């Protein structure tokens with residue numbers, strides 16, 4: 313990721329010379345605002361224009377404005393506080409009568425008025441303003457003034473939860489890369505970063521009580537490369553023999569959480585339980601049913617080696633981990649995974665069988681319900697709510713759990729019908745680890761599947777639900793699993809522009825229009841270039 317910081321601007325500021333950049337011809341904002349009314353003329357935003365802050369608590373919106381304009385002018389605009397808006401300035405106000413994430417952005421030849429329902433709304437107004445700045449302003453150099461087209465925008469999101477997941481377990485991404493992901497979410501007015509921190513192939517979060525999780529569990533000896541043989545890991549497999557590892561210290565996690573909060577993004581951590589557990593079991597063999605010493609996994613797919621549900625020590629462990637997790641992450645929701653958890657080890661395990669008997673459980677699968685319910689009680693006692701993948705619906709799910717529907721929308725529909733809250737993330741629309749063009753040969757190796765931008769755009773999170781059931785749908789999420797995504801620039805390439813399509817479902821569900829989105833996203837791609845994000849350029853040909 314390259315950041316553009318022009319070095320020539322100081323001359324323009326000192327001598328008052330420099331160029332005035334004309335407004336771009338069209339107004340094109342992604343995700344689509346609720347209403348856009350173009351007006352006559354332009355506002356001329358200058359390096360000398362003042363920002364006037366009319367409400368308390370707007371610091372994050374102001375910071376966002378600085379970050380948007382510093383690459384243009386080489387410096388932030390001057391800031392003053394005041395009780396009233398002024399002509400010739402950018403005014404930032406708050407109207408608590410509006411929904412928290414709503415905003416109005418009024419650009420006239422006289423001034424720019426930003427009004428947020430809260431700092432979040434004001435932050436989103438700045439994200440919209442970024443898309444009104446002529447793209448040339450970022451590259452021209454020697455910029456003294458930029459024209460912003462006159463427009464009146466009133467906007468608010470349709471869905472409360474607009475998320476994306478990054479799998480930092482299959483491949484590790486640095487704190488700076490994670491922050492870039494958060495920048496990308498913020499640009500698209502997305503408000504949840506789901507951080508997949510543990511899996512068979514790596515444990516990535518420092519837990520003080522259990523230091524071997526990162527001491528042992530954060531490094532795998534080698535990594536399967538090339539095509540996944542579909543679960544058969546034999547001599548024909550090819551490996552990158554370089555150890556792969558990395559983890560986030562608790563200080564780094566606090567830093568990321570604060571960085572995200574300043575961008576109106578909540579970080580939801582995911583700690584996988586009771587499946588996808590091999591890295592944890594490799595660190596502490598007593599967490600498994602047999603006590604065997606395993607290696608951190610080097611291949612992909614589903615693994616039979618999961619947490620033992622028979623022993624109390626497993627619950628002591630997960631509660632010890634979650635104690636630290638809830639300290640680090642202020643989010644209301646904590647994700648405990650719950651997907652793809654085979655029961656074969658439990659079936660053979662005397663402790664698990666004893667647990668089934670003691671709890672009156674008829675099928676091994678119910679051990680997962682039992683374990684999930686215990687973890688949920690623990691989280692609730694800490695004032696938090698549990699999210700799990702749709703597998704937690706199998707058996708008796710607690711009515712208070714939130715379901716992330718990934719195996720199609722069926723799980724979500726079933727959950728909503730029984731009154732559970734739902735986040736729609738069906739693989740055929742939302743899995744951005746799938747190929748994004750039909751010509752697989754021309755693409756980097758991917759998990760499989762095919763999710764075009766058009767398909768990503770077509771997600772209807774309300775399909776199959778009555779109006780009453782729709783209120784159970786919190787929102788939508790894109791998932792970036794990283795088995796075959798070893799670098800962050802490849803992650804950007806897989807995310808963009810598909811993430812903008814998902815963002816529009818979340819923000820603009822009641823006004824989606826694919827041809828119009830295509831027009832607007834072409835313009836947004838220019839901003840991706842400015843930000844130095846990699847993206848699937850061929851989609852735009």
Ligand code: TNX
Nearest residue numbers: 651652701718743745759793
């Ligand atoms: C299924 S989606 C998984 C992941 C894989 C992904 C690959 C889910 C909850 N589990 O462990 O990485 O497929 O697309």
